[in-house]
Amino acid sequence: MSGETALDGQRSLFILSPGDRDGLSQHAQQAGWGAMAARRATDAAQRFLHSDAQIALVDMRGVRDGDMKLVTSLVPAVDAGGGALIVLVAAQDMTSVSRLLEAGATHFLAAPFSQEQLRATLSSAQRLVDRLVGGVSHSQRAQRIRRGDALFWEREGDGIRLSDNLARHLGVEGHCISPAGLLRRLPRSERRPVIAALRGMMRSGRAEAFAHAAPGRPGDRLVHHLRLIDGTVAADVEWLSDAHGHDAAGRDELTGLRSRHAALDWLDQRRGLPTTLLLLSISQFDRMNAAYGQVVGDALLGRIARRIERMTFDAAAGSMVARIAGTEFLIGLTGDAAAADRATFLARQLIGAIGRPFSAGDHLIRLTARCGIAQSRPDDDATRLIRRAGTALADARAGGGEGIRIFSSEKRSRQVDADQLETDLRLALHRGEIGIVFQPQYPVEGEQMIGVEALARWNHPQYGPLGAGMLFATAERSDYMLPLSAHIQAEALRQAAAWPRALSHLRLSINVTAEDIAQPGFMPQFLNLVDMSGFPRSRLTVEITESGLIEDVDTATALLTALRAEGLAVAVDDFGTGYSSLAYLKSLPLDYLKIDSGLAQDIAGTARDRIIVRSVIHMAKSLGLSVIAEGVETEQQLDLLTREGCDYYQGFLRSAGVSSAELVALALKA
Numbered sequence: 001m002s003g004e005t006a007l008d009g010q011r012s013l014f015i016l017s018p019g020d021r022d023g024l025s026q027h028a029q030q031a032g033w034g035a036m037a038a039r040r041a042t043d044a045a046q047r048f049l050h051s052d053a054q055i056a057l058v059d060m061r062g063v064r065d066g067d068m069k070l071v072t073s074l075v076p077a078v079d080a081g082g083g084a085l086i087v088l089v090a091a092q093d094m095t096s097v098s099r100l101l102e103a104g105a106t107h108f109l110a111a112p113f114s115q116e117q118l119r120a121t122l123s124s125a126q127r128l129v130d131r132l133v134g135g136v137s138h139s140q141r142a143q144r145i146r147r148g149d150a151l152f153w154e155r156e157g158d159g160i161r162l163s164d165n166l167a168r169h170l171g172v173e174g175h176c177i178s179p180a181g182l183l184r185r186l187p188r189s190e191r192r193p194v195i196a197a198l199r200g201m202m203r204s205g206r207a208e209a210f211a212h213a214a215p216g217r218p219g220d221r222l223v224h225h226l227r228l229i230d231g232t233v234a235a236d237v238e239w240l241s242d243a244h245g246h247d248a249a250g251r252d253e254l255t256g257l258r259s260r261h262a263a264l265d266w267l268d269q270r271r272g273l274p275t276t277l278l279l280l281s282i283s284q285f286d287r288m289n290a291a292y293g294q295v296v297g298d299a300l301l302g303r304i305a306r307r308i309e310r311m312t313f314d315a316a317a318g319s320m321v322a323r324i325a326g327t328e329f330l331i332g333l334t335g336d337a338a339a340a341d342r343a344t345f346l347a348r349q350l351i352g353a354i355g356r357p358f359s360a361g362d363h364l365i366r367l368t369a370r371c372g373i374a375q376s377r378p379d380d381d382a383t384r385l386i387r388r389a390g391t392a393l394a395d396a397r398a399g400g401g402e403g404i405r406i407f408s409s410e411k412r413s414r415q416v417d418a419d420q421l422e423t424d425l426r427l428a429l430h431r432g433e434i435g436i437v438f439q440p441q442y443p444v445e446g447e448q449m450i451g452v453e454a455l456a457r458w459n460h461p462q463y464g465p466l467g468a469g470m471l472f473a474t475a476e477r478s479d480y481m482l483p484l485s486a487h488i489q490a491e492a493l494r495q496a497a498a499w500p501r502a503l504s505h506l507r508l509s510i511n512v513t514a515e516d517i518a519q520p521g522f523m524p525q526f527l528n529l530v531d532m533s534g535f536p537r538s539r540l541t542v543e544i545t546e547s548g549l550i551e552d553v554d555t556a557t558a559l560l561t562a563l564r565a566e567g568l569a570v571a572v573d574d575f576g577t578g579y580s581s582l583a584y585l586k587s588l589p590l591d592y593l594k595i596d597s598g599l600a601q602d603i604a605g606t607a608r609d610r611i612i613v614r615s616v617i618h619m620a621k622s623l624g625l626s627v628i629a630e631g632v633e634t635e636q637q638l639d640l641l642t643r644e645g646c647d648y649y650q651g652f653l654r655s656a657g658v659s660s661a662e663l664v665a666l667a668l669k670a
Helices: 021-030 044-051 075-080 091-103 115-133 164-170 179-184 188-204 243-250 260-269 285-292 294-315 339-355 382-399 418-431 468-477 481-497 522-533 546-551 553-565 583-587 597-604 607-622 635-644 660-669
Strands: 012-016 034-038 055-059 084-090 107-111 152-156 159-162 208-214 217-229 232-239 275-283 320-325 328-334 358-360 363-365 368-375 404-407 434-443 451-460 464-466 507-512 540-545 569-575 579-581 592-595 626-629
Touching: 012 021, 012 044, 021 034, 021 055, 021 115, 034 044, 044 075, 055 115, 075 084, 075 294, 084 091, 084 115, 091 107, 107 115, 159 164, 159 179, 179 188, 188 208, 188 217, 188 232, 260 320, 260 328, 260 382, 275 339, 275 382, 285 294, 294 320, 294 328, 294 339, 328 339, 339 368, 339 404, 368 382, 418 451, 418 468, 418 481, 434 481, 434 507, 434 660, 451 468, 451 481, 468 481, 481 507, 481 522, 507 569, 522 553, 540 553, 553 569, 592 607, 597 607, 597 635, 607 626, 607 635
Parallel strands: 012 034, 012 055, 055 084, 084 107, 368 404, 451 507, 507 540, 540 569, 569 592, 592 626
Antiparallel strands: 152 159, 152 232, 208 217, 217 232, 275 328, 275 368, 320 328, 358 363, 363 579, 434 451, 451 464
């Protein structure tokens, strides 16, 4: 039976039990939980991910002392999904509980147990899940959000509402049918057990089930698992045979979304009709897989698919969502009324949702996404429309900014030639196109500027101002990072050293890259650059990005230690942008932790977002680090960051990056 996520308002449990799978499933159903169960640890993680359950129960009764394989096989998938893991142990084996908790379990239950004890343990696990995912918003009838391939129905008014897939298999036009109409779809000999099961459940309140032959496919049978949800009759449906294999070509096995083949069919059916495509790509997912493994990667793709599916279907009726390759998702919208504006708004929502951090144990995984949008033309086929969406996506990847490009039916998308940029970068330094701006930093509870961060800007003669993201991405592709970094450091120090006495209290933060610290002799050369500029070491903070630390933690640790010994302060920049480990902070000699702008802005999001930001700030404070938040744009964000203990902030709420002359005027005005 398909499971549900905690966001569904439903309760679903995954059970791993070598010897009592069916018995435990029955106990779970009697407690009001839907159950999917497995006997073997070898495929348990994948089955857990496909179930969409967020709570797992592992039966450790009779397992050889010290054998943790059943638990450890599920821990990565449960962690990545922000879930809970219950271990069931025999009463005489309670001494093993501490080892099981250390291995990754979050709760335990001793056997023999009563139904009340099982319900209490499951409720406790559900509360943990609710806290991790930001809570569940309940109403009299919780919203049912399901996998795209789900088979389910629920009573709605005087009728029954069917999922798309179940309606197709039962031969029902639309989504609704009367109870009598549903019975008439079944063989006459199988109608009486259906009525008996429904009456039995309504009388006792316990889960019931019935099975029947699929209409038009007498060799295939469907089983309906009945339950009461907030007083409403509902059922999850599954195949008792291999009939579901007929749908395999239409569904992506990992996420349950439409497959590429099914997406092409959908587009072909709409040929000549106004259609807008969004092609969404998740960046750097291969690095995440390499860092955390395939199980965590699969879990995250499943969670991303649920976010995309939920937000798309909430925003646009009749839409289509598919996973077409790797980390690329295709969204199809119907209609032409304000199509570009509607698609752009949805793209911003999706990019923001994917950018919210995912938890995996003691790590925060932050992903980024880009989106290309294409509007159909009268003569389009599916291939041409997808190709234009791909061109817009390529522009979005190269263009920086919010990561969205539109290829409309009337005009071409602005295209940035990456090869030309690489060539232009080698001339940009000589032409004076690479400039420096300084973004002011303020205490969260004060008005006096305390420091600035030096930021690079590329004033390209053809494309106009390009931010640091585009600049450094081009430098990395062209192997020009070292000259660019050296230019930015020298120019920032030169300008800061010329500031008037009125700015003599300001600290200057400049960035060093992973390529910098990998160079032999970098430190003495850098210190010489500082001293030759005349800017005092005591007012300089060196920032290294989180990704630079991860590439070689030992080398970075040695460098930061040496820089501090020479009188400079050191900081981790952009914490929360990639594969953030709270654990490695304790081994680094730091003065400041800088929270990435996206993570800082998330504090005004859900309760789950605030929990994540709070944990980062509290961890930093417990290690004696000052915390600077980047990208603060609203008073609400600043207020929440202040309450959580953040020390300093920078962002558009106070000031964008400004030139040296503008900085002087700003400081004197204050």
